[in-house]
Amino acid sequence: MSKTFAKIGAFLYCAAIIVVTVLLTIRDANRNLKKEIVIEAGSEIKIEDFFERCPEDAKFLTDVSGIDTNEPAIYQLKVSYDEVFEKDVILRIEDHTAPRAIGLPKLLYTTWNAPDADECVGYLYDLSGIGKIEYKKEPVFKEGGIYNVDVLVTDVYGNTSTVDVLFTVIDDHTGPVISGIKNLEVEANQGEPDFFDGVMVSDDYDDDPMIRIDDSEVDYGTPGVYKLKYEAIDKANNISTKYVEITVKPSNKAAVNTNSDGYDVSGSDTGSGGGVGNVSKNDAKRLASKVMSGLWGKNDVATARNIFNWVHSHISYVHCGSLSYSQAAYRGFSRRSGDCYVYYSCCKMLLDLAGIPNMMVKRYPVYGSNHYWNLVKLNGQWYHCDSTRFRHRGSIYFMCTDAQINDKYHQFNGKLYPARAGGSTDFKPSDTPTPTDDPTLETSPSQGPGNSSPTPTGTVTPEPTGTAEPTSSAGDTPTPTTGPSQDLTNTPGPTNSPSGDPTDTPSPTPVNTTTEAPVNTPTNTPTSTPTSTPKPKPTEQQEKPTESTSEE
Numbered sequence: 001m002s003k004t005f006a007k008i009g010a011f012l013y014c015a016a017i018i019v020v021t022v023l024l025t026i027r028d029a030n031r032n033l034k035k036e037i038v039i040e041a042g043s044e045i046k047i048e049d050f051f052e053r054c055p056e057d058a059k060f061l062t063d064v065s066g067i068d069t070n071e072p073a074i075y076q077l078k079v080s081y082d083e084v085f086e087k088d089v090i091l092r093i094e095d096h097t098a099p100r101a102i103g104l105p106k107l108l109y110t111t112w113n114a115p116d117a118d119e120c121v122g123y124l125y126d127l128s129g130i131g132k133i134e135y136k137k138e139p140v141f142k143e144g145g146i147y148n149v150d151v152l153v154t155d156v157y158g159n160t161s162t163v164d165v166l167f168t169v170i171d172d173h174t175g176p177v178i179s180g181i182k183n184l185e186v187e188a189n190q191g192e193p194d195f196f197d198g199v200m201v202s203d204d205y206d207d208d209p210m211i212r213i214d215d216s217e218v219d220y221g222t223p224g225v226y227k228l229k230y231e232a233i234d235k236a237n238n239i240s241t242k243y244v245e246i247t248v249k250p251s252n253k254a255a256v257n258t259n260s261d262g263y264d265v266s267g268s269d270t271g272s273g274g275g276v277g278n279v280s281k282n283d284a285k286r287l288a289s290k291v292m293s294g295l296w297g298k299n300d301v302a303t304a305r306n307i308f309n310w311v312h313s314h315i316s317y318v319h320c321g322s323l324s325y326s327q328a329a330y331r332g333f334s335r336r337s338g339d340c341y342v343y344y345s346c347c348k349m350l351l352d353l354a355g356i357p358n359m360m361v362k363r364y365p366v367y368g369s370n371h372y373w374n375l376v377k378l379n380g381q382w383y384h385c386d387s388t389r390f391r392h393r394g395s396i397y398f399m400c401t402d403a404q405i406n407d408k409y410h411q412f413n414g415k416l417y418p419a420r421a422g423g424s425t426d427f428k429p430s431d432t433p434t435p436t437d438d439p440t441l442e443t444s445p446s447q448g449p450g451n452s453s454p455t456p457t458g459t460v461t462p463e464p465t466g467t468a469e470p471t472s473s474a475g476d477t478p479t480p481t482t483g484p485s486q487d488l489t490n491t492p493g494p495t496n497s498p499s500g501d502p503t504d505t506p507s508p509t510p511v512n513t514t515t516e517a518p519v520n521t522p523t524n525t526p527t528s529t530p531t532s533t534p535k536p537k538p539t540e541q542q543e544k545p546t547e548s549t550s551e552e
Contacts, residue, residue, distance in 0.1 A: 033081070036090040040097060041072050041127050047079065050089055055081040069093055070127050072157070098161035099126035099153045105166040108394075109205075109236040114139045115394060117151050120165040124153065131156040144171030175240035176201050176209040176232035183244050184228065187251035189221050191283070195334060199230070206234035212316050212336035215246070223250045233316060279330045287333035288349045300356050301378050301399070304385065307350045308396045311343055311387040343388045344372040351376060364413040371409055373397070381421035384410065 032052050039045065045064050048054040058081040067075060075091040101121040108115070118133040136150035147167040154160040180198040195213045203209045214229040228246045233239050295310055297303040311332070318337045328345035332338050338346075344360060351358040357377035361384065363370055373386035376399075384405040386397040397405055401422025402414070414426035 033079075033085075033087055034089070035087070036092065038092040038094055039069065041093055041095040042070050042097075043093075045069060045091065050079055051081070057081060057083060061086065067091075067093075072128065095128045095155070095157045096159060097127070098159040099124060099130055099155050101125075101151075101153045101161065101163045103151065103163045103165035105168070107168045107170070108141070110141050110144060110169060110171045111236050112394065113391075114141070114149075114167075120149070120151050121153060121163050126155040126159075128155050128157055130154070131158075136162065139167065141167070141169040144169050170205055170236065172205050172234065172236040173238060174204055175238040176203040176206065176211075176234050178211065178230055178232050178240055178242050181230055181242055181244050184246040185249060186220065186246065187249050188223050190251050191279075192220065192334065193246075195228075196336075201232045203232075203234045205236070208313060209234040210314055210316055210336065213334075214337075215335070218246055218248070220248060223248050279327055281326045284326045284330040284333065284349060285353070288329060288346070288353055291333060292350050292353045295350065296354070300354070303354050304351065304356055304376055304378055305398055307347055307354065308385055308387040308398055311346045311350070312389060312396045315343060315346065315387075315389075317343075317389045340388045341370075341372050343386075344374060347374050347385070347387050359417070361410075361412050361417065363409070363411055365411065367408075373410065375417055375420070382418050383421050386410070 032055075034050050034052070037049050039049065045067060047058050047060060051058060058079060061078040061080050064075075064077065072093050072095050074093070077089050077091055078086060079089055080086045100123075102123045104120055104122050106115060106120060114135070117135045121133060124130055131154045133151065133153050136152050139147065139149050141147065147169060149165045149167050151163045151165050152160050153163055178199070178201050180200045182198070184193045184195070186193050195215075196211070199211065201209050201211045210233045212231050212233075214231065215226075218226040218228060225245050225247050228244050230242045230244070231239055232241075291310065292307075295303060295306040297306050314336055315332050316337045317339065320331065320338055320342070323331060323338075323341065323345075325345050325348075328338060328342045329349045332342040332346035348358055348360070351374070359375045361373050361375050363372070371388075373384065373388065375382050376385045377383075378399060383399040383401070384397060385399065386405070390409070397410075399421075402420055402424055403422060414420075414424055415428065417428060419427040
C-alpha cells in the first residue's frame with residue numbers, strides 16, 4: 001500500500017512540476033509580448049517591435065503588407081511565437097513629426113504691412129498635410145533694418161515647427177526724380193500728345209517707379225493753356241510732382257470724334273468719361289504695341305506673367321468715370337492710372353496682341369461696385385489672373401485656381417465660364433472661344449461711397465481630437481482609416497500611397513462596417529480626425545479704397 005501511495009505522490013509531484021513549468025512559460029511568454037505598440041507615421045512595421053526579446057519563430061499571422069503606414073490609424077493584428085502561442089496585438093500608427101519648411105527672405109518698406117505668413121515659407125512637406133501657417137508674433141516694422149521673424153507651420157495633427165524668416169526692411173522717405181518733361185502742344189479735337197515721350201523717372205531704392213499724368217484740368221476741345229501734372233510714385237509710396245503747360249491750339253481741320261469701337265459719330269467729347277476724350281481702338285492698340293514690344297517671354301506663360309507684372313507695377317489705382325473697353329485701355333497706357341476695369345482692359349489688349357486666349361470675369365453677386373479680372377488660357381487650361389493693385393496683397397494674382405483666388409473680391413458665377421484648372425464646381429459644358437477685341441462690357445464700374453481697405457480675419461486653429469481606443473472586431477481583417485481630409489493652405493499635401501490588392505488587404509473603409517472581413521488581414525479601429533482649417537476670408541467692407549494708390 002505504501003508503495004502505491006509513493007507512486008501516486010511521485011506522479012502528482014511530477015504533474016505539479018509540469019503544470020508550474022507550463023504556467024511559468026506562459027507567464028514569461030505573455031510578459032515578453034507587447035500587446036500594444038505605437039509607431040511613427042511612415043515607419044516600417046516590424047515583428048521585433050512587439051517583443052521585449054523577439055523569439056526566432058515570431059511572425060505575423062495577419063497580412064500586414066498592404067498597410068499604408070503613411071496614414072495614421074489603429075490596427076488589430078495576430079502574431080504567433082514560441083511554436084504554440086497565438087495572440088492579438090494592437091498597432092497604432094500616429095503622426096508626431098512636425099512639418100518641414102524653408103523660410104523665404106522678404107524685402108519690404110516701413111510703409112508696407114507685413115505679408116501673409118504663408119507667403120514667407122516654401123518647400124513645405126508633411127505626411128498628413130499642412131493645417132495652418134501663422135506668425136509667432138505679428139511683425140510691425142517702424143525702422144529699417146534686418147529682422148528675423150518666426151513663422152509657425154502646423155500640420156493637421158497639431159505638430160508645429162518654427163521657421164526663421166529673414167526680413168530686410170527699408171526706411172525710404174525720398175520721392176522719385178522725374179526728368180525729361182517739357183511743355184506740350186496739341187490741336188483742338190485732334191487727339192492727344194504722347195505724354196511719356198522722353199520722360200524718365202528714377203529712385204534711390206525702387207528700380208522701376210510708377211509715373212502717371214493728371215490732365216483733369218485740360219479741355220482738349222477748347223483752345224487755351226492748361227496745367228498738366230506728372231506724378232511719380234515709388235514702392236514706399238513716396239510721391240514726387242512736377243507741372244508743365246499744355247497748349248491747346250485752334251485747328252482748321254474738321255473735328256472728328258470716334259468712339260471706342262472706331263465708328264464715326266457727330267458732336268464733340270471733351271473727355272468727361274475718365275478724361276480720355278476721343279480715342280479709337282487703333283489709338284489704344286498703338287500704345288499697347290509699344291508696351292508689348294518689351295514684354296515677350298520664352299513662352300506664353302512667361303509672356304503673360306510679364307504682361308500682368310507690367311500692368312500691376314506701372315498703373316496706379318484711381319477711380320474714374322464710365323469708360324468703354326478701348327477708352328479704358330487707352331487711359332491705362334497713356335495716363336498710367338485707372339480702376340479695376342482699366343487694369344483688366346490693359347491686360348486683355350496686351351494678351352490679344354500676344355495671341356493668348358483670354359476672357360473677362362465679372363464679380364457675382366455684386367456688393368457696392370463691380371470688379372473685373374482676366375481668365376487666361378495657359379498650358380491648355382484656364383486660370384484666373386488679376387493685375388489690380390490691392391492693399392492687402394502686394395503682388396498679382398497669376399495662374400490661380402478657383403480655390404486659390406477664393407476671396408470676397410473674386411466671387412463669380414462659374415457656370416458662365418469654361419472649366420478652370422484645379423477643378424471647377426460649376427462651368428460651361430463646352431470651351432469658350434477666344435473673344436474678339438471688343439468685349440460685351442461697355443462701361444467701367446462706378447465708385448461706391450465710403451470704401452475702405454479690407455482686413456483679413458485671423459486663421460482658425462485646428463484642434464486635434466483624442467485618439468479612439470481600439471475595439472474588438474468580428475473578423476481578423478482591419479482596413480486602415482484614411483488620414484484626415486484637409487484643404488491645405490497654399491501648399492499641397494503628399495500624394496496618398498495606392499491601396500492594396502482588395503483580395504489581400506482591402507482599400508481603406510471604416511472598421512464598423514457590417515461586412516465580414518477576410519481572414520488573416522488586419523482590421524483597424526478608426527482614429528478621430530482633427531478639424532480642418534478653413535481658409536481665411538476678408539471681412540465685410542466696401543469694395544474700393546478712398547486713396548488712389550491701390551484698389552479695394
